[in-house]
Amino acid sequence: MTKPRLFGLQLLFGWMNLVLAVPSIYLMFGMPLVMRQHGWSGTEIGLFQLAALPAIFKFLFAVPVQRVRLGRGHFVHWLLLLSALLLALYWLIGRHNLIGDRVMLFALTFAISIAATWADIPLNALAVQWLPRSEQLRAGSIRSAALFLGAIVGGGAMIVVQSRLGWQAPFWLMGGGLLIGALPFLLLRAQAALPEQTASGDAPAPGVMADWAGFFNQPGARQWTLLLLTSFPFIGAVWLYLKPLMLDMGMPLEHVAFIVGIVGGMTGALFSLLGGRLAPILGTARAIALYLLAALCALALLTLTVWAELGPTWLIASAICVAASMGAVSALMFGLTMFFTRRQRNASDYGLQTTVFTVARLAVPIAAGVLLDRLGYTGMLLVLTLGVLLSFVLAWRVRGKVERSAQSILDGERV
Known part of the structure; x- marks a missing residue:
């Protein structure tokens, strides 16, 4: 595959990951x-967050995507079908201002969460299918960068758009972005020069449990799953509590929003791209260890800053370090998720791994909130730093096995 075509595919997948992330954010x-x-x-706002629950059940959404074939190129057809559903939901939620209709707003948000979560499965199954293994670490870094940018767009820019142009405007923009990303898949699907892998359709379909067992039976898959469970959630929880931490330490709201929301998001996106670029040069084993060591140092610096009350300059520097290390770690995690997704089981393996990742990502912040109430910020940060230390020790022990497995997958494709 030529470099321009690879670049175009990477850009297309990055754009689609961005437009699917923005509505939920x-x-x-x-x-x-x-x-x-x-x-x-506050209770109503808190309960509204339950609309994010569909992300936990992505492994179940993956089953019909893997098994129900919608003709030749069924992943593309699944993606287009779910994109059409998402567009219809944008139209429904954007018809009238629903801020006063709590039940309807929750119901439509829940439906949008299901559609966006579901559409993510065929999208990234196609990324595994169409991109060479040598490009999948880069694809993971682009996806990570897209999520950081999605946080800036969804958590900031869209609020400004709504306040100035009205309730409907964000949904029109999100719908337009989705159309821009989805329509090229029709052209790609029609090109014989970019055939879809048919192994998943030719192979006999085992049971769902056999599919999941087959994933864990891959060499290195169990070690990789442990890394997936531990590498990101602790630093992700720190990022979640950074805004209230900085507010409680006396920083003005506007400064907090700019530092964490804009500067932090851009830093995370930049280091996602750099992390994905450096990983093949460093090697998977070295990248795992170095990126987690960077995360450990960033959290240790933040903990020391809060404990010693070093002031706003150190607090801002610590926050930027957390954003940078989080970007690099997430890029590596997304890239290796693609490596451990078997081409014959694109959707089911991807859905299973992202469910594991999501459950840990949601559970750790809940526990961190309890720690915050009991131990304060210093105690919470200390425990989360110890969590990253545990992840680093685990990564140090299994990094060789994970690298050998990833390399064997890459060598197998070359053969």
Whole structure:
């Protein structure tokens, strides 16, 4: 495959990951500001976050995508079908201002969460299918960067658009972005020069449990799953609590929003791209260890800054370090997720891994909130830093096995 075509595919997959991330971020992380302005209680805003629950069940959504074939090129057809459903939901939620209709707003947000979560499965199954293994670490870094940019767009820019242009405008923009990304898949599907792998359709279909067992029976898959469970959630939880931490330490709201929301998001996106670029040069084993060591140092610096009350300059520097290390770690995690996704089981393996990742990513912040109430910021940060230390020790022990498995997958494709 030529370099221009690879670049175009990477750009297309990155764009689609961005436009699928923005609606959930906007509705569940940006919208609470508007809700509060319109009299929603804290309990109502908290319960509204339950609309994110479909992400936990991605492994179940992957089953029909893997098994129900919608003709030749069924992953493309699944993606287009779910994109059409998402467009219809944008039209429904954008017809009238629903900020005062709590039940309807929650129901449509929940439906959008299902459609966007579901569409992510055929999209990234296609990335595994169409991109060479040598390009998949880069694809993971682009996806990570897209999620950081999605946080900026969904959590900030769309709120500004709504306040200036009205309730409908963000949904029109999100729908337009989705159309721009989805339509090229029709052209790609029609090109014989970019055939879809047919191994998944030719192979006999085992049971769902056999599919999942087959994933864990891959060489290195168990070690990789342990890394997937531990590498990101602790630093991700720190990022979640950075805004309230900085507010409670006396930093103005506007400064916090700019530092964490804009500068931090851009830093995370930049280091996602750099992390994906450096990983093949460093080697998987070395990259795993170095990126987690960077995360450990960033959290240790932040913990020391809060404990010693070193002031706003050190706090800002620590936050930027957390963003940078989080970007590099997430890029590596997304890239290796693609490596451990078997081409014959693209959707089911991807859905299983992202469910494991999501459960850990949601569980650790809940535990961190309990720690915050009991131990304060210093105690919470110390425990989360120890969690990253545990992940680093684990990564040090299994990094060789994971690298050998990833290399054997890459060598197998070359053969």
